Amino acid sequence: MSHADPTSPGFPTPPMHELPNAREAVRALRSSQIREVANAGFGVPDVLPFWFGESDRVTPPFIREAAAEALGRGDTFYTHNLGIAPLREVLARYVSGLHGATAADNVAVTSAGVNALMLAAQLVTGAGDRAVAVTPLWPNLVEIPKILGATVETVPLVYGERGWALDLERLLATLTPGTKLLMINSPNNPTGWVMTRDEQRAVLDHCRRHGIWIVADEVYERLYYADDYAGEDDATGRTAPSFLDLASRDERLICVNSFSKAWLMTGWRLGWMVAPRALMDDLGKLVEYNTSCTPSFVQQAGIAAVEHGEPFTRALVADLRASRDHLAAALARLPGVDVKVPHGAMYLFFRLPGAQNSLELCKALVRDAGLGLAPGSAFGPEGEGFVRWCYACDPARLDAGVERLAGYLAARAGR
Structure with missing residues (x-):
């Protein structure tokens, strides 16, 4: 029995509408312009990269050592879908200290904050x-509901x-009325x-009043520069205003957080969410069908971060x-240059001559100045005319970047 050779000239090419493609909702998603700029930097010598949202410092030793010890113990097996009990309990105490009483039954561990955002959206929204x-x-945050x-x-x-305001x-x-979901990041x-408390x-x-779910991305809550610290043992000033400060734990509110920012664990892919207990059984199903669980040794590193990381985070x-x-x-x-000093996160989002086409400007900065910034248009049409600079690095490195921009x-x- 002979078979046609798909590489031969005589093998029929299917019509365009029959070519194997992802479904339309996925094909319509916008690709990352930040990655596009970063890709333009590959092969360019001595680029100063400020495009991604991470520090240039490695994860603290006490966190890395906890993971290494867990691996040494053979901590490499499946865990509970919602996270190991010790980490959920540690996170519940941590959240309680910042935002009021929170039970471990309201906390779920996820494979990164972005995974938590996807799971949260899958829980409460869908087609139509x-x-x-x-x-x-x-x-x-804008594209995840579209996937669904x-x-x-x-x-x-x-x-x-005074900068950006709501x-x-x-x-x-x-x-x-009829809106299913609000996605908000502060x-x-x-x-x-x-976002202010009011x-x-x-x-x-x-x-x-309208039965709308809120998914609050609060991964930068500890990167908050309030001028009114209320005291070393008080949460005020240690964290940005949170919906958790105002809502009960069983309302239509899901707050997403991550270990990436406050403990410099971007590559570990570890996050969590605080959500109503009534969602947890169904959330466990979604975790099972997405990732099954978060790696056990990574969760052990998370315990070390929360239990011993407060002095590090404050510094x-x-x-x-x-x-x-x-x-x-x-x-x-x-x-x-038009720059305003923000009250949170780790970025300056500022106006720059030529940023009316911020993607092309950022590519030119990489090519001609060895400077890597993120285009404002990567964050929606409202960001056009601006660029983003992640300042989570050594001041001398920032100075070198400013010098290149000035030139x-x-x-x-x-x-």
């Missing part, structure tokens, strides 16, 4: 549902003399905007505040 997102925004067949309407932050009335008007990536209260009350936040102020002052001295702008102005 309507979701709302506040933008500019890390694109994952939902539609997403965006409400833009407003940029002014148009609360516009957001409330957009959260109409402190915000990319802008550093921080804004959270108004949004929470409105969503309660990290102090360093980030200093880096933020240092970079903002340096950028403000450059002609044509690029001067050369461009002289053309």
Whole structure:
């Protein structure tokens, strides 16, 4: 019996509409422009990369050692879908200390914060549902509901003399009856905007009235630069305002967090969510069908981070505040740069001459100046005209980047 050779000239080529493709909802997703810029930097010598949202420092030794010890014990087997009990209990105590009483039954461990966002959306929204997102925004939050067949309407932050602010009335008007889900990120990536307690209260009350789920991405909550620390043992000032401060644990609220930022564990892919107990059995099913569980030795590292990491996190936040102020002052001295100092996260999101096409500008900065920034358009059309600079690195490295940017702008102005 002979078989046709698909590589031979005589093998029929199927019509375009019959070619194997992903489903339309997936094909319509926007690709990462940050990755596009980073890919343009491959092969370019001595690029200074400030495009990704991570520090240039490695995970602290006490966390790495906990993982190594767990591996040495042979901690390599499957665990409970929702996470090992010791980590869920440690996280419950941690969240309780920041935001009020939280039980381990309200906590689930996930394979990264982004996995928690996907699971949260899968729990409460699906095809034909309507979701709302506040933008500019890390694109994952806007695209995740679309993967599930939902539609997403965006409400833009407003940029002014004091930086980015929420148009609360516009957001409330957009959260109409029948809306299934609000996706909101504060402190915000990319802008550093921080939602106020009063804004959270108004949004929470409105969503309660209309039965709207809130998925709050609070992974940057510890990277918060309040000027009114209430005391070493008080949560005020140690964390940004959270919906958990206002809501009971069994409302239509899912708060997502991650080990990536406060403990420099980006590559570990470890996160968690706080959610109503009524969701947990169904969440366990979704985890089973997504990842089954988070690696046990990674969870042991998470326990070490939470139990012993508070001094490290406080020192990290102090360093980030200093880096933020240092970079903002340096950028403000450059002609044509419009930069405002944000209250949270680890980015400056600023206007730059030529950023009306921020993707092409960022590619040119890589090519001509060896400087890697993230284009504002990566975070939605509201971000066009801006670029994002992650300042989680040594000030000398920031200075080198500013010098390259200044040289690029001067050369461009002289053309």
